[in-house]
Amino acid sequence: MSQRPVPEATVGRLPLYLRALVDLAATGEATISSETLAAAAGVNSAKVRKDLSFLGSYGTRGVGYDVAYLLHQVRRELGLTQDWPVLIAGAGNLGHALSNYRGFGQRGFRVVAIVDVDPGKVGERIGDLRVGHLDDLAAAVDEHQVAIGVICTPGEAAQGVADRMVAAGLRSILNFAPAVINVGPEVSVRKVDLSTELQILAYYEQRKAALEAVASGAEAASASLSAFPAVGR
Amino acid sequence: MSQRPVPEATVGRLPLYLRALVDLAATGEATISSETLAAAAGVNSAKVRKDLSFLGSYGTRGVGYDVAYLLHQVRRELGLTQDWPVLIAGAGNLGHALSNYRGFGQRGFRVVAIVDVDPGKVGERIGDLRVGHLDDLAAAVDEHQVAIGVICTPGEAAQGVADRMVAAGLRSILNFAPAVINVGPEVSVRKVDLSTELQILAYYEQRKAALEAVASGAEAASASLSAFPAVGR
């Protein structure tokens, strides 16, 4: 496959480029410059060029990138030329929402199983699926060749569920539970914490409020407001 | 308030420490070392000490940090000594789930309004709330002193909603829609993209599969598997 290692930061942006390219392909544009792609993805053009250069030399100097070709290359690099069966653990609010989320299917992620421990939830229908019991996780992983597990349980249950996932052979976990989970080095974990994001916003919001209090006071606050990053990621 | 600017990366970890400290306080521990806090937060101890040193010298050499005191300081730094009223735009799957998510309330974020454009959703009850119309967004922001807006709409609608939020005076936005939104530099935006996270996992999963194919082939793959970061953030 692709030669040198792609930096982590770049991998994190490839899905952004992918989305922009999909939108662009729909409009019928044949080629795109790094400048335009950068605008669509919300980054700067130097970053786009550097990132894409890790995948290979897919651009044409003086012209730009061929949309269809680049789209294919980014998809291939991300491993999205195949479908990925996904299992969700936890059929609460969030588990429900994710199971029904159309965006997953559109991007090649098929939710093939949902499990929970609550007897009141086991057996419930969600879309085309029936909620299974957590004890059947390993069987479901085997049966559907699941590659990625998603944890949507309360924080207390997260580690136990993660252990079962790893035992069942999963090596990629997306964790929505507000808890740190410990797994072996062969397992990739990504964490999405909804409250954390709000807390980070609260931090910057607070600073803005504090600055304004100063500004509305005696001396003009000459310091630029743009000291606040628009995006903290 | 607090003096020197806290690095962005540190701000991003403060909620992690906060959660660990809350758990710890519940167990009754009075003090904690950077080593133990690090384990609870899933980072290393040097990072913990550096991070906390930006808030001030709150530790005691040879002893550690006073849990209750540090908890208070982290809360204060993050601006969590007050409640933050939140408005959600988009009452679909995700909007529903977030409205009902207990974790927000527990951490000082109160969902005070939900709006949508779909006539089938406007008027619907979600918890204690009634879904309002998007046109009433500004009124709701005023009435409830909303500080943070959350976008849970489809991608196409995100920019329009963001524009309304900014026009209504919001300067902090959490965007769950799969789209880049453009706002002025005075507005902080954080983005959570569910599909993006899965795509990143797919990338690493694919590489693992490729490596294993090589390993199970002729020559022993001497390259270490630990080239895969457990967490990509």
Next chain:
DNA sequence: CAGTGTGAACCTTTTCACAGCA
């Protein structure tokens, strides 16, 4: 003497700036 606080080294990521090519 255990554990914080922090300079200094190191590594990653971003940005700059321009040579080189279609």
Next chain:
DNA sequence: TGCTGTGAAAAGGTTCACACTG
């Protein structure tokens, strides 16, 4: 001529290692 691809510089973040202190 216009835009890519990329070295080199700058910025930001992490880790090391140890002086210092309660």
